Amino acid sequence: MAEGREHREYRMEELAREAGITVRTLRFYRERGLIQPPRREGRIAWYDDHHLARLRTITGLLDRGHTLNGIADLAATFDSGRDVAEVLGLGEPTEETPVRLTPEKLADYFADEATAENLSAALDLGYLATDGDEIVHISRRLLEVSAELVREGVPLSAVLSSGRLVREHADALAAHFVRVLRTHAADTDPDQLRTLAHAVVDAELSMALDRQLRDDDAPRPAPDLRGQDT
Template structure:
């Protein structure tokens, strides 16, 4: 326990407190010996990062309970409703391969704040294959993952506003329309407008 606390940068007393609050899963026991592993260390580092970002212990405990009890991660991340996005299960090694040194507890906490990432037992789940691939490609181009996530948060705000615009238009003028038919039409408008906006911005920057 002392070694785990040292690696996590916390006191043994804090570690015991986290264990009592069930913020970390119980250790594997062999007789009177308790064995902790890398998954416990990763959880402790994530807890520290979440606390630094303003999360409460109660909120973290609820998240930990959901993970450890195997509740549906898709529901936890707001994917209970139908979606065209494909969640992706990852291991810590996968994240390291995709993001290299940017796969830090701080960036993990930021991704959880955005609702991009959750965990299911020992697996990490990303809510969208498209977002994961795009984020990884941007990092490989030299953009820090922290900057990608910050941009993602700004895009999320604008995307919510765009979704509201199209929802209002459809509900006002075509309330009986099939949503599965209207959705791709709205997406095509947004994609075309974004493409034109990027064209304009590139001309300004050259």
């Protein structure tokens, strides 16, 4: 190991030993592009803790039944994801709690639904962001609800599509409430604005669900077969 460096670095043999794999496997992962190229000093290749974290992630995902091809797709999507600072902006959400996850933990939430395609969609939607070797979900509530919907049999792709649609309507509703209150009650406290907006949306959504579920449960009239040949 190199001395006096800010972060720990490893020779290939050291890294393989720390990761619990063989040097041959490490070379294979590197050739497949599953880990980033090492830093080189002449003929010496130096790996760091980011490489070690990625190798442990690969092992964890393999243990969960993911294939190397699938892991390669996930790694490529993960590496190209937006940084958490870009998603969160100047500050964290006022009411939502971001959740830090390893790729293995994300796979535990969504099992075989944690595909590169779904990960890419979640990154694009802003549900997920990257922070070094970690993934950050923007909202614990959304994470838990999404996982529950998947457990109920809803494909994660459908959950994300629904989330995108809800986001569009929620943005429009939020803009409307802010505009109305700034026009007619400019001195309203922002916290009170949130409370009032939540109350209206919750009540209307509850009644809308009642109407939809009632319509779905209503008996369908039998088809009129009069006049048809028998």
